[in-house]
Amino acid sequence: MKICLITNTLVSYNPRLLKEADTLHENGHDVRVISVSNNSERAEADEKLALSRTWKWEKLDFLPEKLFGRLRWLISGIRVKLFLQLSKLSLSFNNAELAFCRYLPETLITVLKEPADLYIAHNLQSLPVAAKAAKATNGLLGFDVEDFHIGEDSSITFNPHEQKLKEYIIGKYIIDCDYLSTTSEAMAQALIQEFNIPYPTVLYNVFPLAYSTGLLPPKSRTIASTSREYYTAYWFSQFIHLDRGIQDFIRAMPLLSKRVELHLRGMLIPDVRDAILDLARQLGVEDTIFFHPLIYAEDLVGDAAQYDFGLALEQPVSKNRLITVTNKLFVYLLAGNAIIATKTPGQQEILEKLPGVGIQYDFGDFADLARQINNHFLTGDILNMRQKSWEAGQSKYNWDREQKNLLDTVNAFTVENVI
Numbered sequence: 001m002k003i004c005l006i007t008n009t010l011v012s013y014n015p016r017l018l019k020e021a022d023t024l025h026e027n028g029h030d031v032r033v034i035s036v037s038n039n040s041e042r043a044e045a046d047e048k049l050a051l052s053r054t055w056k057w058e059k060l061d062f063l064p065e066k067l068f069g070r071l072r073w074l075i076s077g078i079r080v081k082l083f084l085q086l087s088k089l090s091l092s093f094n095n096a097e098l099a100f101c102r103y104l105p106e107t108l109i110t111v112l113k114e115p116a117d118l119y120i121a122h123n124l125q126s127l128p129v130a131a132k133a134a135k136a137t138n139g140l141l142g143f144d145v146e147d148f149h150i151g152e153d154s155s156i157t158f159n160p161h162e163q164k165l166k167e168y169i170i171g172k173y174i175i176d177c178d179y180l181s182t183t184s185e186a187m188a189q190a191l192i193q194e195f196n197i198p199y200p201t202v203l204y205n206v207f208p209l210a211y212s213t214g215l216l217p218p219k220s221r222t223i224a225s226t227s228r229e230y231y232t233a234y235w236f237s238q239f240i241h242l243d244r245g246i247q248d249f250i251r252a253m254p255l256l257s258k259r260v261e262l263h264l265r266g267m268l269i270p271d272v273r274d275a276i277l278d279l280a281r282q283l284g285v286e287d288t289i290f291f292h293p294l295i296y297a298e299d300l301v302g303d304a305a306q307y308d309f310g311l312a313l314e315q316p317v318s319k320n321r322l323i324t325v326t327n328k329l330f331v332y333l334l335a336g337n338a339i340i341a342t343k344t345p346g347q348q349e350i351l352e353k354l355p356g357v358g359i360q361y362d363f364g365d366f367a368d369l370a371r372q373i374n375n376h377f378l379t380g381d382i383l384n385m386r387q388k389s390w391e392a393g394q395s396k397y398n399w400d401r402e403q404k405n406l407l408d409t410v411n412a413f414t415v416e417n418v419i
Helices: 015-026 040-051 067-089 095-100 104-112 124-137 160-176 185-195 246-255 270-283 297-304 319-323 327-335 345-351 366-377 382-395 399-418
Strands: 002-006 030-037 056-061 118-121 140-145 179-182 230-239 259-267 289-292 309-312 338-342 358-361
Touching: 002 015, 002 104, 002 124, 015 030, 015 140, 015 399, 030 040, 030 104, 040 056, 056 067, 056 104, 067 095, 067 104, 067 160, 095 104, 095 124, 095 160, 104 124, 118 124, 124 140, 124 160, 140 160, 160 185, 179 185, 179 399, 185 319, 185 345, 230 246, 230 297, 230 327, 246 259, 246 270, 246 366, 270 289, 297 327, 309 327, 319 345, 327 338, 327 345, 327 382, 338 345, 338 366, 338 382, 345 358, 358 366, 366 382
Parallel strands: 002 030, 002 118, 030 056, 118 140, 140 179, 230 259, 230 309, 259 289, 309 338, 338 358
Antiparallel strands: none
């Protein structure tokens, strides 16, 4: 099949799209990726990825530093402001789409230059693009629902009109999808309940086994020795924010029986750094907090393997955070980290199947978190937990195995087309 994958941002921000493109291409499909280049700091990451890929890739230039990109950026910004006002009068006549999907016209023109058999949108802003292209070319429509879009905002980020736009767009187009995928069974159930759709394909946010190439099992690593006087905890994301549970761990640190260092990786603004260090300073653990810059997704597993604990501390700030399973858990499994996680439905979906890989605690209960770390990690059990985590990642929770779900779904369309 000719398959077009569409995203309204950089591919380096979307590891799910990257994995799907690689897998579909490697299994004989004619893959074309359409993305938007709108961040100069991360554009270099996309250029690096492009050098190692042989599927077709077209990047729309919206970089403000370049003349053509700046012009596109300004035009798209003016257009969004205009249609935001029009959408307050009526969501119809494509007002909602043009208000919410900044790059819609330019992306659609590019997509339609080469008609495809299947168009897969990889975020909500790309869904109208894929739907319009599928309709224009009599193609199939797919949508990877990575987030529960109508429940993804916290009380701080919630915007009533933007919420109306999201509800309108996903409600309008999701029923036309021939193929849906999502991140967890809990997310799939929520989508079915909300939109009365067929059961989506669940594709966990796992990574290829190749990302762990060269790593030894934890029991063979000297770094996992229980004779050390201190341990290390690891948390990563694209951005370090204050609503991701980091404070829970910091509040638990003074209650631990041994020194534990906290290593945070991701982009960081000064206000967030100051808030984290102020809390650590109040609790007397400032010297145990370390910040690290963002790295490429393919380097995360090797990076995480240097540490003892992997932190997945999702908080109840939105329904989306509760029902998804972020890529953190699966990085930690491939890396062989003992896992510390909050009891969200999404994370429990995985961890209840993997007894002995780590601990779970209720949001905000840092006293229980500290008690469990002292009882299970700092008494020698950590090495066994790390080994079980590694074994789960190597045997089950990896893209080499998970990709079969994607291929079975897409190949079913291929068979139908042949018939």
